Amino acid sequence: MRKLSRRDLVWIVPLSATGGFFAWFGLRAWRIQFGKTEPGEPRWKEGPRVEVARIADLPEVWSFRYFVYPLAVGELKSVLLRVPAPQPGGLGAGDAHFLALSRICTHQGCTVNFVPDPEAGAIAYNYRSDHPFLGCPCHFGAFDPLRAGAAVFGPPRHPLPRIRLALEGDTIYATGHEVPLRPLEGRARARTAGV
Numbered sequence: 010m011r012k013l014s015r016r017d018l019v020w021i022v023p024l025s026a027t028g029g030f031f032a033w034f035g036l037r038a039w040r041i042q043f044g045k046t047e048p049g050e051p052r053w054k055e056g057p058r059v060e061v062a063r064i065a066d067l068p069e070v071w072s073f074r075y076f077v078y079p080l081a082v083g084e085l086k087s088v089l090l091r092v093p094a095p096q097p098g099g100l101g102a103g104d105a106h107f108l109a110l111s112r113i114c115t116h117q118g119c120t121v122n123f124v125p126d127p128e129a130g131a132i133a134y135n136y137r138s139d140h141p142f143l144g145c146p147c148h149f150g151a152f153d154p155l156r157a158g159a160a161v162f163g164p165p166r167h168p169l170p171r172i173r174l175a176l177e178g179d180t181i182y183a184t185g186h187e188v189p190l191r192p193l194e195g196r197a198r199a200r201t202a203g204v
């Protein structure tokens with residue numbers, strides 16, 4: 010077998026680098042497309058009991074309210090949504106259904122926003138949905154409140170962690186959060202809780 014010469018390296022090195030890049034890129038694309046995890050029944054961590062809203066504050070389906078949930082260190086930006094159907098980890102109050110989610114994107118920790126108008130969302134996030142969703146402005150990830158906060162588009166793979174809710178009279182309280190609290194308790198690249 011012929012020994013490699015220096016001249017051979019001129020094409021072998023760039024070819025290997027290019028092949029490696031495409032392999033990495035393909036794996037990454039595959040994981041984004043097919044590696045998303047579905048939220049099941051949540052595992053809760055007990056936390057402070059915090060008043061979030063009264064039922065009358067969210068009078069119709071897709072009403073929402075942003076709030077912050079206190080953590081041992083910092084605060085967790087969160088959103089309470091009135092949704093049209095019961096969700097695992099959500100709260101039922103008669104005919105009304107509620108779901109509370111962290112607003113910290115599970116990709117790289119940017120703050121996600123509730124997108125009430127799916128048509129405007131399709132333009133802003135390049136994600137088409139027939140109902141409101143949560144969008145991340147950093148890399149245009151999208152999360153579906155009708156799948157308990159599942160990541161449905163873009164680079165995020167994990168769902169938004171849920172906030173545990175309790176009802177007392179007509180007042181909705183937050184009483185804990187789902188674990189792991191991604192990305193804060195996920196891999197170490199998480200930013201601080203108030204991002």
Ligand code: FES
Nearest residue numbers: 114116117145150
């Ligand atoms: S940080 Fe949200 S999509 Fe990247």
